Amino acid sequence: MTQIADLRMVAIESCRDLERMEHEVKTIRQSQEGVRMQLLLADASMAANHQAVDSLKQTTEAAQQKLGALHTMTNCVTEATQVLNDQMQSVANKNARRRAEIAHMAESDISGPVAQLKECWRITEELEKQVPAYTDGELRDLMDEVVTSFA
Known part of the structure; x- marks a missing residue:
């Protein structure tokens, strides 16, 4: 009987071990399911x-293209500004030359009449020297005589 009792004890212990193992297998399977879910979530997250990295690459490429276009536009504006500055300098130089030409022409245009006026003054002074000098009283008498002769 001891053998049966021993066998019975071994069988009970084996059943308990089996139940414990079944419980451990169940726990392991649940753990594996949890890990599988975490792997699926990690895959989805990856x-x-x-997708986010691809979108960021596209955005970066677009930004680089826009930056290139902006750089090109900046160069164009810089070149256009230089051309405009050169043209303005050219116009300023032409204006300065033209003002100098006009001033020279005006000076030469005036020099003729000024010379004539000086000559007139010289002639007038010579004539004044040739005409006898009258006193104020003599000049009044002379004017009265001229006026009465025309009346």
Whole structure:
């Protein structure tokens, strides 16, 4: 009987071990399911991250293209500004030359009449020297005589 009792004890212990193992297997399977879910979530997260990286690459490329276009526009504006500055300097130089020409022409245009006026003054002074000098009283008498002769 001891053998049966021993066998019975071994069988009970084996059943308990079996139940414990079944419980451990169940726990392991649940753990594996949790890990599988975490792996699925990680895969989804990685896919979302890849999409975000691709989107960021596209945005970066677009920004680089816009930056290149802006750089090109800046160069064009700089060149246009330089051309405009050169043209303005050219116009300023032409204006300065033209003002100098006009001043020279005006000076030469005036010099003729000024010379004539000086000559007139010289002739007038010579004539005044040739005409006898009258006193105020003599000049009044002379004017009265001229007026009465025309009346």
